[in-house]
Amino acid sequence: MLLQRPTRTYSSAGSAAGLLAAQHKMRKAGVPEQAIKVFTDFYHQLEHGASGLIPESDIEPLTDIPHIDHLDFDTPTLRAAASSTVVIKLNGGLATTMGMEKAKSLLPVKDGQCFLDLIVEQILHVRRQYDVDLPVLFMNSFRTSRDTLEALAPYPDLALDGLPLEFVQNREPKLTVAELEPISWPADPELEWCPPGHADLYTALDASGVLDRLIASGYRYASISNADNLGAVPDPAMMAWFATSGAPYAAEVCRRTPADVKGGHLVVRRSDGRLLLREGAQVPAEDAERAADPTIHPYFNTNNVWIDLRALREALDRSAGVLHLPLIRNEKNVDPVDPGSPRVIQIESAVGAAISLFEGSTAIEVDRDRFLPVKTTNDLMLIRSDVYSVAADRRLQTTLDRIPLVDLDPRFFARIADFEARCPDPPSLANATSFTVRGDWTLAHDVSVVGNARLEDLRSPCHVPAGIVLGDRS
CATH class of the missing domain: 3.90.550.10 (Spore Coat Polysaccharide Biosynthesis Protein SpsA; Chain A)
Structure with a gap:
């Protein structure tokens, strides 16, 4: 604006x-x-x-x-x-x-x-x-x-x-x-x-x-x-x-x-x-x-x-x-x-x-x-993930001192339909520091991010299989 x-x-x-x-x-x-x-x-x-x-x-x-x-x-x-x-x-x-x-x-x-x-x-x-x-x-x-x-x-x-x-x-x-x-x-x-x-x-x-x-x-x-x-x-x-x-x-x-x-x-x-x-x-x-x-x-x-x-x-x-x-x-x-x-x-x-x-x-x-606004699918992935849970009073809560940084490629993830097609189940981010995606990637269920993870643009559709752990502990 x-x-x-x-x-x-x-x-x-x-x-x-x-x-x-x-x-x-x-x-x-x-x-x-x-x-x-x-x-x-x-x-x-x-x-x-x-x-x-x-x-x-x-x-x-x-x-x-x-x-x-x-x-x-x-x-x-x-x-x-x-x-x-x-x-x-x-x-x-x-x-x-x-x-x-x-x-x-x-x-x-x-x-x-x-x-x-x-x-x-x-x-x-x-x-x-x-x-x-x-x-x-x-x-x-x-x-x-x-x-x-x-x-x-x-x-x-x-x-x-x-x-x-x-x-x-x-x-x-x-x-x-x-x-x-x-x-x-x-x-x-x-x-x-x-x-x-x-x-x-x-x-x-x-x-x-x-x-x-x-x-x-x-x-x-x-x-x-x-x-x-x-x-x-x-x-x-x-x-x-x-x-x-x-x-x-x-x-x-x-x-x-x-x-x-x-x-x-x-x-x-x-x-x-x-x-x-x-x-x-x-x-x-x-x-x-x-x-x-x-x-x-x-x-x-x-x-x-x-x-x-x-x-x-x-x-x-x-x-x-x-x-x-x-x-x-x-x-x-x-x-x-x-x-x-x-x-x-x-x-x-x-x-x-x-x-x-x-x-x-x-x-x-x-x-x-x-202050937990959902302005982009980056925010939505965080909220849907295990970073947050719903308390008895129905407010969102987290046990993390630092919230991971999520940065998804807007060409493939900015729109809800595209985001949900590529990420039907949110990855585990509770042990993540950052998660960056560049390119056309699809994430299967039960994917975990640990430390810093980055998926590079390989110029063709790519897939992360179920159960994969992405990232490091740096």
């Missing part, structure tokens, strides 16, 4: 026509007026070429924040916090880069269970353990709603009286790169639309009425995380920490390593001391070395956030429903699986960017076990 850059100047007449056409298309499709106002705000940012850059001279590093290990609450405090918290899972993605056409959360990840199965079981475990009505809501997109609700149907006790299981992200037109006009794609008109990014959470909660329903039902706090992050389990200790902090907004961060330099990180704005989320594309070129140095900026953003629902209600009221978050300019093909299809711009924004809007926002350091 690329944040907006002043790459070209659009004529006022052309961009005005493009905006009017986009607004008309959204109204015709029944998109709420509030979402159209938010889109209009982002559109103006796009046409005016706002840079979005956050230089080192404007910020200070974020340091010395509390660690989750320091949390210690009695059972009544844990129960009280859990009874006033709602869990919201961001579930709008299709994982098109992995070749999926259904909700990514339906992908089997462990012992035949998908993301949704594990999330539901985690919620039900907390309800039983603390005797609380802990709701879970899925923010679906127009492309994931039906699949998700069908997958949740076997859990009739999941929905709580008066609350839905989902609210749906708004949608907006994809724009032509040259004219900023809504793209026309008769081959599949659904591909003319895109979700507006995770920050649409705030607009969708409000426009759907779910925000007010939650507040009226007595819920004060929301735990928000990506559905594909199996580490972001509903934890009453974290709920108690946020409830007792008095903060209107909080972010979970992890210690950065050299492998984390590309992601967003939190910084402190010098002008007012507020926290900012600085994405990699917001770093000026001359600041890239300092921004990537984990000794200077020690934390990265996990996209696990916490928000006081009353504070959100007040912020939306003050801004007439438009929070004026920074834009992300995401350029893609109109058909994600057809690299020859026209390039389009998708207007998006990050949910974590809202941290700067709330005075008193804070952050907490968490361990890596709360």
Whole structure:
């Protein structure tokens, strides 16, 4: 994803026509007026070429924040916090880069269970353990709603009286790169639309009425995380920490390593001391070395956030429903699986960017076990392998001090269908340091990796027989 850059100047007449056409298309499709106002705000940012850059001279590093290990609450405090918290899972993605056409959360990840199965079981475990009505809501997109609700149907006790299981992200037109006009794609008109990014959470909660329903039902706090992050389990200790902090907004961060330099990180704005989320594309070129140095900026953003629902209600009221978050300019093909299809711009924004809007926002350091996203088949192989097991509370756990590095050839393993055809059973990685595959390899069952292993590209399909041990102990 690329944040907006002043790459070209659009004529006022052309961009005005493009905006009017986009607004008309959204109204015709029944998109709420509030979402159209938010889109209009982002559109103006796009046409005016706002840079979005956050230089080192404007910020200070974020340091010395509390660690989750320091949390210690009695059972009544844990129960009280859990009874006033709602869990919201961001579930709008299709994982098109992995070749999926259904909700990514339906992908089997462990012992035949998908993301949704594990999330539901985690919620039900907390309800039983603390005797609380802990709701879970899925923010679906127009492309994931039906699949998700069908997958949740076997859990009739999941929905709580008066609350839905989902609210749906708004949608907006994809724009032509040259004219900023809504793209026309008769081959599949659904591909003319895109979700507006995770920050649409705030607009969708409000426009759907779910925000007010939650507040009226007595819920004060929301735990928000990506559905594909199996580490972001509903934890009453974290709920108690946020409830007792008095903060209107909080972010979970992890210690950065050299492998984390590309992601967003939190910084402190010098002008007012507020926290900012600085994405990699917001770093000026001359600041890239300092921004990537984990000794200077020690934390990265996990996209696990916490928000006081009353504070959100007040912020939306003050801004007439438009929070004026920074834009992300995401350029893609109109058909994600057809690299020859026209390039389009998708207007998006990050949910974590809202941290700067709330005075008193804070952050907490968490361990890596709360950040286990599955973004690629490299991640999927690790999760499916014996590196991780499922604990009694249905969270993923590992006994390893260091997680192996998996690097599969994207030409043959990036898409789910290709990955599963070549690796129907994950290899044992519990004793591995790294596993690299180059070329077209198929792995039989009962393959083990020990130490460092590398399969080279032999320029023809190759096969690893059953029972083979790959690697060394170096």
